[in-house]
Amino acid sequence: MREVAVVATAIHQVPALTDTTEVQLMVPLINAARDAVGLTQAEIGFTCSGSSDFLAGQAFSFVQTLDAVGAFPPISESHVEMDGAFALYEAWVKLQAGEIDTALVFSYGKSSPGSLRDVLALQLDPYFLAPLWPPADAVAAIQARLLLEAGKVSGEDLAEIAVRSQRNAVGNPNAVRFSPDMAVADVMAEVPVADPLRPSDLAAESDGGCAIVLAAGDRARQLCGRPAWIRGIDHRIDAHGLGTRDLTRAPSAELAASVACATADLAIESLDIAELHSPTTSQEAILVRELGLGAATEVNPSGGALAANTLMAAGLVRIAEAARRIIDDRADRALAHATSGPCLQQNLVCVMTGG
Amino acid sequence: MSGASEGEVRLPESLSGVEPVQSVRTPIRLEYDYRPSTSAESYLRAYGEKRIIGHRSPVDGAVFIPPRGVDPRHGVAISEEVDLPDTGHVGNFCVTHLPIPGRKGLEVPYVSAWIHLDGAAVGFLGLVRGCPSEEVRIGMQVRAVWKPDGELGTTAENILHWEPTGEPDVPFERAGNRSFHADREEETDA
Numbered sequence: 001m002r003e004v005a006v007v008a009t010a011i012h013q014v015p016a017l018t019d020t021t022e023v024q025l026m027v028p029l030i031n032a033a034r035d036a037v038g039l040t041q042a043e044i045g046f047t048c049s050g051s052s053d054f055l056a057g058q059a060f061s062f063v064q065t066l067d068a069v070g071a072f073p074p075i076s077e078s079h080v081e082m083d084g085a086f087a088l089y090e091a092w093v094k095l096q097a098g099e100i101d102t103a104l105v106f107s108y109g110k111s112s113p114g115s116l117r118d119v120l121a122l123q124l125d126p127y128f129l130a131p132l133w134p135p136a137d138a139v140a141a142i143q144a145r146l147l148l149e150a151g152k153v154s155g156e157d158l159a160e161i162a163v164r165s166q167r168n169a170v171g172n173p174n175a176v177r178f179s180p181d182m183a184v185a186d187v188m189a190e191v192p193v194a195d196p197l198r199p200s201d202l203a204a205e206s207d208g209g210c211a212i213v214l215a216a217g218d219r220a221r222q223l224c225g226r227p228a229w230i231r232g233i234d235h236r237i238d239a240h241g242l243g244t245r246d247l248t249r250a251p252s253a254e255l256a257a258s259v260a261c262a263t264a265d266l267a268i269e270s271l272d273i274a275e276l277h278s279p280t281t282s283q284e285a286i287l288v289r290e291l292g293l294g295a296a297t298e299v300n301p302s303g304g305a306l307a308a309n310t311l312m313a314a315g316l317v318r319i320a321e322a323a324r325r326i327i328d329d330r331a332d333r334a335l336a337h338a339t340s341g342p343c344l345q346q347n348l349v350c351v352m353t354g355g
Numbered sequence: 356m357s358g359a360s361e362g363e364v365r366l367p368e369s370l371s372g373v374e375p376v377q378s379v380r381t382p383i384r385l386e387y388d389y390r391p392s393t394s395a396e397s398y399l400r401a402y403g404e405k406r407i408i409g410h411r412s413p414v415d416g417a418v419f420i421p422p423r424g425v426d427p428r429h430g431v432a433i434s435e436e437v438d439l440p441d442t443g444h445v446g447n448f449c450v451t452h453l454p455i456p457g458r459k460g461l462e463v464p465y466v467s468a469w470i471h472l473d474g475a476a477v478g479f480l481g482l483v484r485g486c487p488s489e490e491v492r493i494g495m496q497v498r499a500v501w502k503p504d505g506e507l508g509t510t511a512e513n514i515l516h517w518e519p520t521g522e523p524d525v526p527f528e529r530a531g532n533r534s535f536h537a538d539r540e541e542e543t544d545a
Contacts, residue, residue, distance in 0.1 A: 021392040024424045027432045041430065057387040067423065070430025113387045122383065131381040 001263070004095045005220040005227030006212055006323035006352065008036035013174040013208030013308040013317070016112035022056065025209050026068035026108055033211035034104065037223040041070045044213075045100025047077045048091045050084035050107035051312050054119045065108065076100075083107060084210060084316030085277075085338030085348050091214055092233055101219040108209030109312035116205055116311065124342060125241060136279075136342075137202060141194035143247040143343045144282035148196055150248050153285045155196060159187035161281040162200035162306065169303025174317070176308045177204035201281040203309030210316045212323070228323035228334070228352040231264030235338075235348035242343060253337070253347035254290040260335075264351040269294040271351075272331040275318035277305045277338045286344060287337060297335075301325065315339065319350055326354045394424040397436060399509045405501050409475055411435045417476035417535055441499035442520065443472035446531030450488045466491045469531065470517055476535035485518030493531065494524035 010032040017025060034040065041047075047069055051062045058064075062079045071077065080087045084107025091103035111119065120136035121129075147153055162182075169178035182200070190198035213223075220227040236252035236259075239245050261268050274297050278284035284304070293299060300306070302321040305314045315338020322334035332354045340346040366373075391399070394410065398421050401408045410422035410433040417426065418437055426433055448468035455461060466488050469478035483491050485500070497517040507513050524530075529537045 018390060019393050021424065024392065024432065027425055027430060030430060054385065057385065057389060064423075067425045067427035068430050070426075070428060072428040113389050114385055118385055122385075126381055127379055130383075 002096050002098060002216055003220070003229060004092055004214055004216050005224070005229045006319065006327070007215045007220050007224035007227050008033045008213040009320035009324050009327075010036070010211045011174045011208070011317055011320050012210075013176060013206040013310050013313075015176045015204075015206055017110050017207040018112070022051070022061070022065050022108050022110055022209070023068045025110070025207075026065055026106060026211070029209050029211040030068055030104065030106055033106075033213050037213055037215070039102060039213065039223070041075065041104075042073070044102050044104045045076065046091055046094045046103045047071075047075055048079065048087040048094075048103065048105050049077075050080045050082050050087040050316065051109065052081055052119075054122060055109050055111050055114060055311060057114060069104070083277075083312050083314065083338050083340050084212075085319055085336075085350070086235065086315070086340065088212060088214070088316060088319060088350075089233060089235060089348060092230060095214060095216050101216045103214040104211065105214060105316065106209065106211040107313045107316045109310045110207045111205060111311050112207050119311075120342075129242070135194065137194040137197060139242070139342055140202075140280045140282065141197045142242075144197050144201070144280065145195075147248050147282050147285065152248055152289070153282070155188065156184055157285060158201055158281040159184040159198075161284050162187045162198075165281075165300060165303045165306040166200070168301055169307035172302050172307065174208070174308055175303045176206045178303060178307060197280060197282065203279045203306050203314075206308040206310045208308070208310040208313055208317075210310075210313045210320050212316065212320055224327065226327055226329055226354055228326035228354065230350060231266065231353050232260035232262070232351040233349070234259040234263070235346065237341075237346045238344075240341070240345060245343070247343050248286065250286050250290045250344040250347060253287055253339075253344060253349070254292075256347050256349040257291040257335070257337075260349040260351045264353065266333060266351060266353070268292045268335075269296060271297045271333045271335050273298045273301050273322060273325060274335040275302060275304065275322040275337065276300055277315045277318045279305055279309055279314075279339070281306065283339075283344055291335070291337070291349070315348065322350075323352055326352055329354065392424060394422040398422050399511070402511060402513045403507050403509045405441070405507065405513065407439045407441055407472065407499075409437050409439045409472075411437045415539070418474055419477055420472065420475050420479050437474070439472045439474055441472070441501075441514075443470050443475070443497060444525040444530060445469070445483060445491060445493055445495045445497060446471040446478040446534075447493060448483065448491050450491070464488045468497075468517065470497065471531060471534060476532075478531065481514065482516040483518070484516040490519075492524065494527055494529075496520045496522040496525065
């Protein structure tokens with residue numbers, strides 16, 4: 001396997017971008033990521049982005065956002081209608097092929113102009129579920145209810161996850177919800193939004209974007225003093241139909257993590273940090289269990305997606321947050337996770353190390 | 356349905372004799388509270404005053420219309436607005452002989468043209484009228500025909516169409532997107 005690393009990251013998340021278009025959001029982010037390693041677009045071998053037309057309300061909206069890249073002279077480019085973490089996977093595969101040494105990955109989501117709960121209903125199957133327009137919170141609450149009824153977690157366990165996220169997010173400029181002193185009792189006193197999920201169990205929605213530069217081998221060493229080497233990356237999918245799955249589990253997350261860790265030749269217990277893309281506290285509880293994370297691993301030091309969930313970017317942000325901690329020498333072994341689809345249907349795991 | 360041949364749908368016994376579902380309709384509608392950005396808003400508001408606004412690139416001075424807040428060639432933000440005249444030339448065009456369903460007041464054939472305003476590096480779409488369609492040509496100079504002042508809104512629809520000015524044509528090698536590059540080459544030579 002060719003050595004590939006994250007060498008630069010840029011993130012911006014706010015509660016709502018009212019005056020700024022997606023293009024105007026991405027111009028400074030893309031430039032910040034490239035400038036951090038002194039690369040111009042002409043020196044980037046491949047560019048891959050992730051976004052959704054359902055958020056923009058426009059067909060082929062990603063083509064307009066390419067204006068932010070400066071795609072002239074013409075560039076080699078691709079797009080996925082998925083979280084940017086999956087765009088990063090495509091770029092990683094391209095780097096493995098050996099034709100290029102650098103790649104730019106970016107993704108963004110501006111969900112504030114529309115209704116996210118309706119947009120997310122449309123990812124369900126079009127015959128039986130989508131016509132019912134179930135709110136995303138309600139779908140997640142069904143999963144959380146099963147988890148509680150199965151005795152796998154308690155309401156207090158979920159509240160503890162919420163409290164940890166809000167505490168860790170203090171000082172994170174890209175978190176939109178944080179609190180240094182929120183307590184489990186405060187969360188338990190909240191009125192549920194979709195019983196059993198309370199407001200603090202649900203991710204704080206945000207608008208924003210993320211840009212990452214990848215580089216291979218010696219090019220990465222030239223560009224960055226301490227690259228975050230991707231030692232294992234894998235993504236897997238569970239069945240789409242919610243009724244066909246045991247919703248208290250996420251076998252695709254377990255498989256992706258075990259493959260990524262095996263490729264990295266790392267035991268899951270040896271990880272310093274894990275950035276998990278969990279849109280609800282209940283989904284974080286499932287992921288911690290499926291991945292087999294131990295007590296030595298700090299979960300979501302940034303606050304995670306609960307502190308700011310930018311649809312289409314939250315997974316790539318997890319990779320950026322984990323990579324930053326390696327690049328800055330605050331961590332040596334990091335796991336980043338991204339999810340897509342209803343109730344943790346698709347899962348990507350990226351294991352990175354500093355050495 | 357016993358005895359169904361290969362390729363046919365086999366239904367369980369409980370559904371035998373039931374009228375098969377031939378199609379399903381699941382209407383989808385999403386609503387957006389859309390704000391087109393500050394640069395697009397300035398552009399649309401200026402139309403209400405019969406002004407046309409472009410964005411000038413800080414890299415090489417190229418003026419883009421409509422203004423999008425970015426130079427797409429360089430991925431650089433633009434904030435400098437410039438007023439453009441309502442005169443220019445036809446950079447390219449197409450004569451259409453089919454009507455647009457539901458659109459009134461548009462007789463066929465009609466001429467869609469890429470209008471290059473004087474001073475702009477790129478063209479934008481407009482309708483050319485005021486001469487027979489076979490007389491429309493690349494390089495033909497045109498000016499905007501605006502709606503009456505009392506009917507102006509904050510919309511590009513304020514320009515009803517573009518009509519010939521009768522001035523000499525812009526030579527082909529300077530027409531359309533070539534105009535910006537031709538100007539720059541002259542500057543470099545000078």
